[in-house]
Amino acid sequence: MIKIESLTVKYGSFTALSNINLEIGDDEIYAVLGPSGCGKTTLIYALSMIIKEFEGRVLINDKPIKNSDVRIGTVLQNYGLLPWKNVYENALLGIEIKDKEKADKLYSEYIIKELGLEDLKYKYPNSLSGGQMQRVALARSFILKPQILLMDEPFSALDAITREKMQELFLNIWMNNKVSTVFVTHSIEEAICIGKKIVILSKSPGRILKIINNPLFGLKEPRLSSDFYNLSLEIRKFIKEGWSIEK
Amino acid sequence: MKNEKRYKKNIYAILVILLFWQIISSVLNKPIIPQPSIVLLYMIKSFFSIIFVHLLFSFGRIVFGVFISIVIGITLGIIMGYNNRYDDILSPIIYFIYPIPKVALLPVVMLFFGLGELSKIIMIILIVVFQVIVAARDAVKNIPKETYYSLYTLGASKYDILKNVLFPAALPDILTSIRVSTGTAVSVLFFIETYGTEYGMGYFIMDSWMRVNYVEMYSGIIIMGILGFLLFLMIDFFEKRFCVWK
Numbered sequence: 444m445i446k447i448e449s450l451t452v453k454y455g456s457f458t459a460l461s462n463i464n465l466e467i468g469d470d471e472i473y474a475v476l477g478p479s480g481c482g483k484t485t486l487i488y489a490l491s492m493i494i495k496e497f498e499g500r501v502l503i504n505d506k507p508i509k510n511s512d513v514r515i516g517t518v519l520q521n522y523g524l525l526p527w528k529n530v531y532e533n534a535l536l537g538i539e540i541k542d543k544e545k546a547d548k549l550y551s552e553y554i555i556k557e558l559g560l561e562d563l564k565y566k567y568p569n570s571l572s573g574g575q576m577q578r579v580a581l582a583r584s585f586i587l588k589p590q591i592l593l594m595d596e597p598f599s600a601l602d603a604i605t606r607e608k609m610q611e612l613f614l615n616i617w618m619n620n621k622v623s624t625v626f627v628t629h630s631i632e633e634a635i636c637i638g639k640k641i642v643i644l645s646k647s648p649g650r651i652l653k654i655i656n657n658p659l660f661g662l663k664e665p666r667l668s669s670d671f672y673n674l675s676l677e678i679r680k681f682i683k684e685g686w687s688i689e690k
Numbered sequence: 691m692k693n694e695k696r697y698k699k700n701i702y703a704i705l706v707i708l709l710f711w712q713i714i715s716s717v718l719n720k721p722i723i724p725q726p727s728i729v730l731l732y733m734i735k736s737f738f739s740i741i742f743v744h745l746l747f748s749f750g751r752i753v754f755g756v757f758i759s760i761v762i763g764i765t766l767g768i769i770m771g772y773n774n775r776y777d778d779i780l781s782p783i784i785y786f787i788y789p790i791p792k793v794a795l796l797p798v799v800m801l802f803f804g805l806g807e808l809s810k811i812i813m814i815i816l817i818v819v820f821q822v823i824v825a826a827r828d829a830v831k832n833i834p835k836e837t838y839y840s841l842y843t844l845g846a847s848k849y850d851i852l853k854n855v856l857f858p859a860a861l862p863d864i865l866t867s868i869r870v871s872t873g874t875a876v877s878v879l880f881f882i883e884t885y886g887t888e889y890g891m892g893y894f895i896m897d898s899w900m901r902v903n904y905v906e907m908y909s910g911i912i913i914m915g916i917l918g919f920l921l922f923l924m925i926d927f928f929e930k931r932f933c934v935w936k
Contacts, residue, residue, distance in 0.1 A: 491843040510845035523840035527858035527935045536854065540844045567935040587844075 444469055445490065445591050445623045450499035452485050458648040459485040463499070465642065465651070467591075472617065472624040472660075474638025476631065476678070478686050482649030483627040484520070487595045490625060491515050503591055514541060516589030516622075518597040522576045523583075524568045530579050531555070531564040537587040551586045557616055558582050574605040578612070585616055592617075592624040598633065607666075610636050618661075631675050631682070636665050641678065645685060652685045724905050733909035741913055747889040748917060751807070752875055755814025756868060763819050764864060767826025768856050777827065788820045793878060805886030813882050818871040825867035829860040862933045869925050876918045891917065 450463040459482040467473050477483045488494040490501060492510050503513050516537070517523065524533045535551060555561060558578045568576055577597060584592055597613075598606045610633065617624065626637050634641045639660040643652045659665040659674065708726050715723040733741070770777040795816060803809040833855060841851055883892025891914045898906035929936070 488839075491839075493839050493842055510843060512845075515843045517840050517843045519836055519839060521834070521836045523836060525837065525854060525858070527933075528854075529935070537840075537844055540841065540846050540850050540854070569935065583840075593843075 444504055445625070446500075446502040446505070447490075448500040448502070450486075450489060450497060450501060452482065452489055452494060452497040460489070460497075461648040461650050463649070463651060465654075467623045467625065469623055470621040471639045472626055472637055473640050473642055474634035474657075475625060475627045475642045475644060476634045476682075477627075477629065477644030477649055478646055479629060481644045481647050483629070483644065484595055486649070487517070487519075487593045487625065487627055490591070491517050491593050513591070514587055514589045516584030516587050516592040518577075518580045518584055518592075518594045520595050520597070520599065522568075522580045524576055524579055526568050529565050529567050530560055530571070533568065533579050534560070534582040534586055537583045541587060550588075551582075554582050554585045554616070558612065573600050574609060577601065577609060581609075581613060581616070585620060588620070589622055592622050594624065594626045596628055597626075599629070606633075607636075613637070631678050632666075634678070635659060635671060635674055643678070643682065643685060653681060721904055724908060729905055729908045729912070732905050733912060736906075736909070741894065741909065744889055744891050744894040744910075745913055745917060747887070748879060748883065748891040748914075749920075751810055751883075751890065752814060752872070752879060752917075752921065755811045755875065756818055756872065758811070759815050759818035759822050760864065760868070762815070763822025763867075764826050764857070764860065767823045767864075768830055768852070768860060770823070771827040771830025771860070772856060784820060784823060788824070792816045793881060796882065800885075807887075810879075810882045810887070813878060814875050817875050817878055818868065821867040821871045822864055825863040826860040829863040830856055833859050862929065862936055865925055865929050865933070869922065872921050872925065873918065876914070876921070880914065 445465070445467040447463050447465040447467075450460060451458065452460040463486065465473065475483055475486060485494065489497050490508075492508050492515075501508055506512075508515075525536065528536065534555060538547075538551070555564070558581060560575075560578055560582055563571065563575060563579075568579070571579070577600075580597070598609050601609060614637065626634075628634050628637070635657060636659075638657050641655040641657050643655070644650065645652050655674075655678070657674070659668060659670055662668060665671050711723075711726045715725050766780065770780055792813065796813060799809045799812050799816070803812055837855060837859075838851065841854065846854075879890070880892040880895070883890035884896045887893055891910055895907055895910035895914065898904075898910060
């Protein structure tokens with residue numbers, strides 16, 4: 444469980460995030476929706492302790508985060524793959540650094556297979572497509588068996604079709620390996636497809652405008668439901684007001 | 691297939707050089723340019739009995755000097771690339787010494803370290819080390835910040851970062867810098883082997899020149915070329931072996 448209590452992040456005199464309060468349960472995905480530059484990435488950085496100076500508290504299972512104790516899986520915008528390691532080495536990098544021992548082979552093979560990376564195992568990142576790199580980054584996070592999973596617009600660089608496939612793939616694996624997840628995105632559709640709850644942030648400095656319970660979460664094909672259209676319309680309307688207030 | 695083509699090209703190039711040599715020596719017909727066949731024959735005949743020990747000394751000096759340069763260069767370069775504070779202190783010093791022609795430092799090095807092996811190896815280090823430092827530093831500086839982030843979140847230690855990010859990121863650029871500086875190192879090696887030693891290709895060539903043994907001198911020059919060629923092949927080999935991902 445992730446508990447965020449009055450989190451405020453400042454870069455010098457610039458306030459990036461203001462007074463964020465969230466509680467994310469063990470089997471929940473929070474999709475964080477916000478305009479560009481509203482502090483979404485800052486939120487991920489604060490939760491993963493890449494930024495260490497902030498006001499307020501971030502607790503994981505009621506304890507302050509320490510990178511050495513907590514298993515944090517991250518999938519960042521640029522995939523975070525090391526170009527000098529092949530797919531297999533990249534996928535196992537997380538767990539090898541974390542545990543200083545060889546990974547659980549059966550489980551890593553299972554995840555690699557689930558993500559369709561078997562045939563790419565010995566390829567290097569520079570010969571992979573965006574979607575393939577993204578799958579390697581996902582594999583790395585899941586093989587780690589993280590306590591929390593942080594995803595920063597992981598699918599934003601992919602084309603529409605690949606993107607939908609990746610969302611589906613991600614949810615499939617997540618359903619079998621549930622973990623508190625923060626999924627940052629700027630796409631309303633993606634938020635509806637991924638999030639159990641949808642958090643809408645304001646323009647900079649990012650504040651929480653609204654938290655929506657997503658009734659479509661867990662459906663096989665949310666896009667085919669008529670509620671999908673209604674919900675996205677509702678969010679769109681809300682955003683139109685919310686994101687323009689502070690002009 | 692590709693390799694075969696390259697070999698064919700190399701052999702072709704060598705044949706052209708030999709042909710030109712043959713023509714010039716036949717036209718001039720002077721002992722200062724002996725026939726290539728005589729030189730090659732001498733080279734093969736006396737390789738193990740006379741030349742080999744000189745080649746070994748030269749090769750050893752270069753390899754040892756380059757090795758020490760890599761050790762110093764990687765250490766300093768990575769420290770400077772990773773930590774701006776050290777970069778600010780060390781960069782001005784390096785920028786000051788780097789452009790000085792290293793041969794100009796020879797008298798100083800000889801005064802401090804004598805005429806023996808040490809001063810020779812230090813000369814090679816002086817030529818190679820700066821390029822390695824600067825290459826390693828710049829390579830580390832060019833690593834995007836995000837590359838570290840996913841490791842930081844895992845609680846990676848300094849050693850983890852060094853092993854998984856800094857070292858592999860710097861290696862290709864270090865090999866390139868060595869490739870560039872090895873050419874200079876071989877030519878300066880010739881120069882520094884003309885004093886305080888009776889071994890090495892530099893000594894061998896100068897000595898045969900003094901004794902007006904042109905056949906021996908030319909065979910020395912060819913061997914020196916082969917020495918450089920071998921060094922480049924070695925660097926290529928290391929690159930293929932350790933930078934597969936490139």
